[in-house]
Amino acid sequence: MTDVLRRGRASLAFSFLAQGATFALLVTRIPAIQDRYGVSDALLPVFLAAVPILAGVGSVTTEQLVKRIRPGLLLRCLQPVVLLALLGVGSGDHLAELGIALGAFGLAVGGLDASMNMLGVSLQRAYGRSIMLSFHAAFSLGGIVGASLAWVGAHWHLALWVSYLPVVAVLLPATLVGSRWYVDSGASVDVPEEGEGQAQGQSVVFKLLLPLCLVMTFAYIGDSTVSNWSAKYLKDVLGSSEQLSTVPYNVYMVTTLLGRALGDLGVRRFGAVAVVRLGALVAALGFAVVALAPGPWVGMLGFTLLGLGLCVLVPQTFAAAGRLFPHASDVAVARLNVFNYVGFLIGSPLVGALGDAWSYRGAMAVPMVLVLVTVVYARSFAPQPDRYGGGHERPRTADVGRGSNGL
Secondary structure (H helix, E strand, O other): OOHHHHHHHHHHHHHHHHHHHHHHHHHOOHHHHHHHHOOOOOOHHHHHHHHHHHHHHHHHHHHHHOOOOOHHHHHHHHHHHHHHHHHHHHHOOOHHHHHHHHHHHHHHHHHHHHHHHHHHHHHHHHHOOOOHHHHHHHHHHHHHHHHHHHHHHHHOOOOHHHHHHHHHHHHHHHHHHHHHHOEOOOOOOOOOOOHHHHHHHHHHHHHHHHHHHHHHHHHHHHHHHHHHHHHHHHHHHOOOOOOHHHHHHHHHHHHHHHHHHHHHHHHHHHOHHHHHHHHHHHHHHHHHHHHHOOOHHHHHHHHHHHHHHHOOHHHHHHHHHHHHOOOOHHHHHHHHHHHHHHHHHHHHHHHHHHHHHOOHHHHOHHHHHHHHHHHHHHHHHOOOOOOOOOOOOOOOHHHHOOEOOOO
16 A cells, blocks of 8 residues: 555545535525525526536536546546635625526536546555545535534524635635645546447446446435435424424434445445445335334434435445446446436435325335335446456556656
8 A cells, every 4th residue: 555545545535525515515505595696486496406407417528528637637627616616606696696606516516526436436446445435424524514614604694605715715725735646546448439339338338337327316316305305304294393303414414424434344344235235225224214203203213224324325336336347437437426416306306296295204115115226236236357357356557656647
């Protein structure tokens, strides 16, 4: 293990943390953003849906860009754009300015998520053991920090730009400095380049990737259910106080952090297939407990189980894509990342529509069943034989020591 890899891991983990804090500062202050710009309740969903849609566009664009630009360099350029877009959201005065800022945020965050996970997958290959969950644990920690800072801003009735400016002022130079140590040990794109052969090769890749795409979608349907409906469910269905209804999401974030912090050890000892199956079963049990809970405290137990179960699925899905296509991992990660936003777009409206038409208890059964489907696809997370005939992946030694700035 070289100092280059250790510094690369630390710098990438800090980027995940910064992105977690940035995203939390945006989504937890949506009511304040709505008030600042006078966005109506009818128009708000349009703005909120535009962000993941543009993020999907950004992820698809990143797939093409990384054929010419190293993911580390792309991440180094995109992270300041995301931070400045956040500041733009907090400092504008007109709807057009909000639209431009959110549009820039969405496009940049799609490329940012894709490039961060590309680096994580290739760095895990260089390490030769599971470390992917630790990066997503840093993202969860950043989310907790960002949500806490958002609470401080709301508690003291600070203007949005006042809340955002110190965070951007600290994170922007810190991420730029840290980006010097990104490690691009990435894989080359291994698809045909012309004509019918190219289309056929891409079709085969997507067929192999499809189970992981479904798992990613189902995981984010579950995650968006918790983030968007946990407070309402606890208050309106389980009869909690308004203050208590804010607790489940915090509990979910803390258990997500704990599960990811320990998850790599589980993968190393028991394997990714076992960890993914266990995570899916625990998450399904969590949804069942939430749906059947007689009161708020049992409901909170369900949300706790959800955090412990769902937390392993997304990082392991990215890692599995890297194992499945060791010589085209950047393309695989970029395509897979699109389904992050597909799940986010489907989850919240799906549960809301079912809750209004049927019942919110019954609506919780839908993400429960979808998460259980992951058990069927868990075999897709098994280690893939090396194309050179071995049973394990091998890092490209010519690239392992080379950072994003060529060092």
